[in-house]
Amino acid sequence: MLSGKKLIVFLLAFASLYMPPALQAQDQVQFGYVNLAEAVLLHPLMKDFDARPRRFRITAIKGDAEKVRTQNLAKIKDEMGQAQKTLKQLEEDRRKEESEYTKQLQNLIKQKNTSPKAGEISMEKYNEERKSVDLEFTRKLRALRTEIQKVQNSIAKLNLESEYAEHASxxxxxxxxxxxxxxxxxxxxxxxxxxxxxxVFNSSFEFSRSANEVTITNPMPEFFKDLDYRLSEDPEGKLTVAASIRGWLDLKNNNLVNCGDPRLTNFVIKGGVNMTPAVVDYIYQKHEISKSHRDFIQDYFRKVGSDK
Structure with a gap:
């Protein structure tokens, strides 16, 4: 029977069979960290970023910027025409339904009042027929209003897009x-x-994308354009430039809300050893789980993985 200390050593040795090759031992293992969110905001391409729509200008994309702008405007114009045509048809359909509903009510009332057997048409039957007409009209009108609202929202979005024709999608x-x-x-x-x-790990891995109405002028265009001039001509140029950049970086949660690349919030950027398989195997051995179970889980980690 192994003692507690020897058992732990044995289990660790066994579990190490599932560990990937580790880095060679060093006198002092060092690690680095990078604030990835701030590094993104300081990248030279961010000079073409517009903080208001949180999109890049088309100058950030390789190619003819004027050609892209013209294509964007043409696309918006075409989509706007289609949307307005659809809206016009829906409005016409709504008016037809309202007119048809009015006719049905008038016919129902006329039938009740002028029929030779008017006395035989009970109020209960009239109410049932009226309810049926009302329900059908309400159903159709609600569906039309929903479609109209969708198209109106689309038109509003296209109007906004037209303001940003010089921006990338x-x-x-x-x-x-x-x-x-x-x-x-x-x-x-x-x-x-x-x-x-x-x-190397990402010190901004807890970065949370959160949009709000607070915006700040992007300082990067001026930073890359005339930094030397501002530092030489303005006695407080260094302080003002630093303050503008600090404000820019402080709003990273807002400025990067449209950056959907998952690498932005990775905890580990480079290196590291995934110890999960070995830790699980250690626990399985401690609890005397069968080898078939252990092998199955290890095979799972090899094929599917964890935090790969």
Whole structure:
């Protein structure tokens, strides 16, 4: 019977069979960290970012900016025409339903009052027929109003889009954010190799995307355009530039709300060893779980993985 201490050593040794090759031992294992959210906001491509719609201008995309702007306007005009045509038809359908409803009520009342057997038409029957007409009209009118509201919302959105014809679409803006993160991960890898840092984590991994009405003028266009001039001509230029950048970075939750790339909130950027398989196997051995169960779970980790 193994003692408690020897048992722990034995279990750890056994569990280590499921550990991936670890980094070579060093006298002092170092780790680095990067505030990825702030690094994104300081990227040169952010000079083309508009904080109000939280989208990039088309100048951030390779190609003819004027051509893209013209294409955007043409697309918006076409979609607007289709939406207005649909709205006109829906409004016409609504008027027809209202007119038909009025006719049905008039006919029902006329039938009740002028029929030779008017006395035989009970108020109860009249109310039933009236209720049926009312319910059918209400159902149709509600459906039409729902469709009308959808089209009106679409038109309002298109009107807003026309104001941002010189901006990239949300999908295109996502691609720019992904390009920025590609470069940042490349930079992290290069710097980590240079300083021989095996593990790098994201200090802004708890970053939470939250939109609100608070906006701030993006300082990056001026920063990249005339920093030298401002520092040389303005005695307090360094302080004012630093203050504008601080305010810009403080609103990262708002400014990056449309950055959907999951790498932005990864905890581990580079390195690290996934110990989950070994930890689970340690527990299974301690509780004397059968080898078939242990092997199954380890096979699961190899094929499906955890935090890969």
């Amino acid at each position: 949300h999908e295109e803006s996502q691609k720019v954010f992904s390009l920025i993160l590609d470069e940042l991960y490349e930079a992290v890898d290069a710097v980590a190799k240079f300083y021989k840092i095996p593990f």
